[in-house]
Every structure is written in structure tokens, then in C-alpha cells.
Amino acid sequence: xxxxxxxxxxxxxxxxxxxxxxxxxxxxxxxxxxxxxxxxxxxxxxxxxxxxxxxxxxxxxxxxxxxxxxxxxxxxxxxxxxxxxxxxxxxxxxxxxxxxxxxxxxxxxxxxxxxxxxxxxxxxxxxxxxxxxxxxxxxxxxxxxxxxxxxxxxxxxxxxxxxxxxxxxxxxxxxxxxxxxxxxxxxxx
Ligand code: GAR
Numbered sequence: 597x598x599x600x601x602x603x604x605x606x607x608x609x610x611x612x613x614x615x616x617x618x619x620x621x622x623x624x625x626x627x628x629x630x631x632x633x634x635x636x637x638x639x640x641x642x643x644x645x646x647x648x649x650x651x652x653x654x655x656x657x658x659x660x661x662x663x664x665x666x667x668x669x670x671x672x673x674x675x676x677x678x679x680x681x682x683x684x685x686x687x688x689x690x691x692x693x694x695x696x697x698x699x700x701x702x703x704x705x706x707x708x709x710x711x712x713x714x715x716x717x718x719x720x721x722x723x724x725x726x727x728x729x730x731x732x733x734x735x736x737x738x739x740x741x742x743x744x745x746x747x748x749x750x751x752x753x754x755x756x757x758x759x760x761x762x763x764x765x766x767x768x769x770x771x772x773x774x775x776x777x778x779x780x781x782x783x784x785x
Pocket of ligand 1: 604605606607608609610611678679680681699700701712713714717767770
């Protein structure tokens with residue numbers, strides 16, 4: 597059985613969609629959900645889905661190898677970032693080469709980088725007068741939003757759209773595509 601670990605910092609709607617989708621795929625299991633945020637909505641979702649949660653703080657994540665060692669001990673095959681807001685430490689990236697994927701709520705390489713996450717992305721897209729936005733699923737390296745792109749999908753942005761409107765359209769794309777792409781990556785492993 598292939599073992600998936602999902603990292604999430606917030607609401608966890610993507611994490612939930614992925615975990616639900618994978619329950620219908622043979623020989624794949626969402627083994628663990630990890631979060632840096634004890635108030636994250638993803639924790640309740642994980643409880644409902646009966647998936648164990650690991651919470652960690654900044655010191656543990658960046659100044660020890662504990663998270664990496666746990667993921668190795670659990671024989672995790674694929675790490676999925678779903679609204680995880682911290683940079684992955686290089687030792688973790690190196691321990692899982694081409695085994696960490698992220699979703700970004702815009703069409704990279706536009707609107708990526710440090711500070712470009714969640715709502716800030718949609719605000720920037722609207723402020724720039726973009727006529728489209730979308731999602732980017734990509735491999736994770738040691739820099740924010742720079743790893744190799746796996747998949748993109750776009751949606752139109754109307755001149756009257758607010759950042760909330762864009763967020764809603766982008767989230768729909770995320771829920772539609774991320775679970776399927778994760779399943780395809782696992783199937784190819
Ligand atoms: C998603 O839109 C995801 O693309 C974004 O955070 C949101 C999490 O929503 N990720 C980033 O901005 C990463 N830089 P969720 O908690 O409901 O899945």
C-alpha cells in the first residue's frame with residue numbers, strides 16, 4: 597500500500613477532498629495529516645476522517661529532523677502540501693526527492709514566492725488586472741513555488757471580480773483537479 601502524508605495549515609478543504617478521493621483508490625492510504633497550526637480547520641476534518649494528526653512547532657520543524665524521520669519511519673511515498681504555509685526545510689526536501697507536491701492558487705510563475713499565499717494571491721491578481729487566474733500543481737524544492745510544474749488549469753477573471761470571487765473559482769478548480777492528480781502520481785510510482 598502506498599502511504600500519503602498531507603501537510604496543511606488552514607481550513608483543509610483540499611486535504612479533505614484528497615483524503616476522501618483516495619479512500620476509493622485501492623492500495624493507497626492517507627496515513628497522516630501534519631500541521632503547524634493547532635487552530636487549523638484541517639484538524640477537525642482529519643478527526644472526522646479518522647486520520648491521525650501530527651502538530652509541530654517551528655523549532656521542531658526547522659531545528660530537528662523529527663518530522664523527516666517520522667515520515668521515513670512511516671514509509672511515506674508521497675507528501676502532499678495542501679495549503680501548507682511554511683517553507684519545507686532542505687533536509688526534508690532532500691529526503692524525499694520528487695516526492696513532495698504543492699498546489700498554488702495562481703498560474704505560476706506569476707504570483708508566486710514568499711508572502712504570496714492564500715488571499716494575498718487573489719488580491720494581487722485582481723490588483724494587476726489579470727484576465728485569468730487558476731491553479732498550479734508542482735513539485736516542491738527548497739524555494740517557494742519554483743519546483744517543476746506538473747499541471748495547470750485556468751479560469752477567467754472578470755473586471756468586476758473581487759478577490760473573494762477569484763478565490764471561489766480557484767478553489768473549485770483545486771477541488772476538481774488536485775485529488776485526481778495526486779492519485780495519478782501515486783499510480784505512476
Ligand atoms: C488553497 O487555495 C491553496 O492553493 C493555498 O491555500 C489554500 C488552502 O485552502 N495554498 C497556498 O497559498 C500555498 N502557497 P484549504 O485549506 O481550504 O485547502
